[in-house]
Amino acid sequence: AQSVTQPDIHITVSEGASLELRCNYSYGATPYLFWYVQSPGQGLQLLLKYFSGDTLVQGIKGFEAEFKRSQSSFNLRKPSVHWSDAAEYFCAVGGAWLGNTGKLIFGQGTTLQVKP
Amino acid sequence: EAQVTQNPRYLITVTGKKLTVTCSQNMNHEYMSWYRQDPGLGLRQIYYSMNVEVTDKGDVPEGYKVSRKEKRNFPLILESPSPNQTSLYFCASSSNNSPLHFGNGTRLTVT
Numbered sequence: 435a436q437s438v439t440q441p442d443i444h445i446t447v448s449e450g451a452s453l454e455l456r457c458n459y460s461y462g463a464t465p466y467l468f469w470y471v472q473s474p475g476q477g478l479q480l481l482l483k484y485f486s487g488d489t490l491v492q493g494i495k496g497f498e499a500e501f502k503r504s505q506s507s508f509n510l511r512k513p514s515v516h517w518s519d520a521a522e523y524f525c526a527v528g529g530a531w532l533g534n535t536g537k538l539i540f541g542q543g544t545t546l547q548v549k550p
Numbered sequence: 551e552a553q554v555t556q557n558p559r560y561l562i563t564v565t566g567k568k569l570t571v572t573c574s575q576n577m578n579h580e581y582m583s584w585y586r587q588d589p590g591l592g593l594r595q596i597y598y599s600m601n602v603e604v605t606d607k608g609d610v611p612e613g614y615k616v617s618r619k620e621k622r623n624f625p626l627i628l629e630s631p632s633p634n635q636t637s638l639y640f641c642a643s644s645s646n647n648s649p650l651h652f653g654n655g656t657r658l659t660v661t
Contacts, residue, residue, distance in 0.1 A: 438592075443590075468650075470652075475654075475655075476654060476655075477640060477652040477653055477654040477655055478640065478652040479652075480649045480650075480651075483649050524592060526593075537598060537608065538593075538595075540585075540592035540594075541592055542590055542591060542592045543592055
């Protein structure tokens, strides 16, 4: 079955500390992987994506993620968290767009709280 | 500006009263879809459309209808809303090898 698991529902970090949000997926084909962020009352904004190539991808707002096929993981990292990073983060997996539904399967989300 | 526009942003209605949530995109995207977001469940796909006049069910289609008469528009129709359809709804669009672009959401409450 296709699925995405974000093991941490809620994470609290201090401002300036490093961050890692975990994501594990189960997908039968070559996965396309995404991280989205949702601020309160807002839609989902794409942070970064992995389609192929270099397994370490850089995104916006200083985020990066590493694709590890052997571990079926796509963890999101940031070296130094800012208060404005407090939001809900979603990991998602999908397949090739052509000839496919283009559907993304989302994890349950991880809420990030940043302490001053 | 490239965007996906949903209306309304907030909607409170009563059981059984038909409603439509509109969605429009200005990026000439072929693919559009609707998701609902519920606490602890993430986002689940309701319906999707690969192009004009082509629609299909997602994971949770019961109680919803859609249409795709024009490329830019993809309305979500609840013929007889029920309280279990109280949720946050997102419309999204994309094209080949492009990520999903999401609207800002519609928070629906059915009493």
